[in-house]
Amino acid sequence: MVSHKVLEFGDDGYKLPAQARAPRSVRKKRIYEKKIPGDDKMCAIDLLATVAGSLLLESESSVNAGGDKCVVVVQNTVKKEFPAEENPVKALPYLEDNLYQRSPGPCDNGQCGFSSVITNPNHLLVGDKVEKEVEGFSSLGGSDSCEVRNFSKNLNPGVNGDVKPDIVASIGSNSSTEVGACGNGDPHDSRDDVNLFSRNDDDENFSGYIRPRMTRPVPRIGDRRIRKILASRHWKGDAKPWYCSKRSYYLHHYQRSYPIKKRKYFDSISDSNSDDYRLQGKTRKGSRTISSMKSRNASFVSRDHHVRLRIKSFRVPELFIEIPETATVGSLKRMVMEAVTTILGDGLRVGLMVQGKKVRDDSKTLLQTGISEENNHLDSLGFCLEPNLETTPQPLSSSYLSEHACDDLTLCRGNALDSSHQPAAPSQADSFGKLGTTDHSRALIPVVSAAMLAPRPPNRKFKRTEQQLAAQRRIRRPFSVTEVEALVQAVEHLGTGRWRDVKVRAFEDADHRTYVDLKDKWKTLVHTARISPQQRRGEPVPQELLDRVLKAHAYWSQHLMHQLQTEPPSSQVEALI
């Protein structure tokens, strides 16, 4: 028999219902062993999404909050509040700063992730199509729902030219797999930020957002966990959302930025990408801080009532790959690629959570939803990426991708490269702007855009679904006579209603046998014992064992009462046997 190695990538801390999604291997650990602290945070495939929202209150000038990889700007622009001819002009400087005035950052290995730009339809903040977009919005009748306009902007220092779509996965000690964006985490571009950094992180739960990250290469495969398991699911598409827990809050006042970061569930993550999120268990305090700051600075309230959010990096969920030891490295790579591609290509949609509740009504305004600087709901805002299981094809033609996505790309690039629009810090623009733009960002945009915007090719989808099913299904593992013996013995003692105990008692070390498996096996054993030997299939089970099965089954059928209590007296068990 060929043994398999199950490579486990990633641990986002996003948890799915164990029984529903978690790979059996993981599930088993969680259920029976419970030995690994934090293991419960493992999620199966759950894709991605680490999202951090950051609130930015209005600021006249640029805010170089960019300390991290991804930037998402959401603006709840309302038409009447923002005359078409005015908004873009105002917004542009800000955005440009945020998106492009970044240091190349620690992406020295050239592996940058992507960031997202979310903006109102009438408020395309990037690119030379602003006016057009605004006009278009006007005709939309003031829809204020946000939509993803572009999805990816990362800085790739020093690299020019075409770069193929690339996904960077960082595999850390925490098994975090992340489509990371990096390379824009440099603080140099903001003096105010520097001040922030001088601040003690332990103080007030602040963490200098723009603190330079350690230049650790994103992909770290060295300490990934490799668990040898006989069976494990590959990964499974699921409707469960991958909630994001990372959040960052930024309050910007004039030229200052006051990054406030909070972190709720990712304390265990040690990846450098998350270094600046270390605010263990201080979420509440952080919120208070925000409030106090707001009260102290009335001007924090945006004149334009914009809500600015920052979403940092979307993660690729944990991947589980089962592959024979004899497989080639190449095949392993292909498997990983396939898994990642499947995740990204299977269609994603953005979910929004406000105060723990999902906001499904896309027509609501941010104000109505409570996403506003005027209230405290900001600290409970979260985005998540979830699989788009809709069967209905999205109204986007396939050409959308090839054209519009590229347009967006072009927009980003063009703007990014053009530093002349950046009044706030031209020098910085010169320093990093030209370097940092695009290549990598561009690399990821197509992928992500495709995932976000493109309709899934029906045929391909179907095919993949089948593939997934095949990949998900655990391999069949017929019970050996030895196993049957162990099962029968355990049931004789414990009864037929305590499969968990049976598991612990007799199959503790059999990772691939869940209590459900044992229950199922018992069921088939009983059935097998009742049918004629001619009708039985598979490896024959000794009649002696089948007899015990029937005997035990009969016994426990008569002792359901006791079953819940304790084992029957050994004498009875003896008699039973």
Place this chain on the structure above:
DNA sequence: TTTAGGG
């Protein structure tokens, strides 16, 4: 998370 049952 487990159990209990149908698929």
Place this chain on the structure above:
DNA sequence: CCCTAAA
């Protein structure tokens, strides 16, 4: 083995 309603 899978999927899930229930507890």
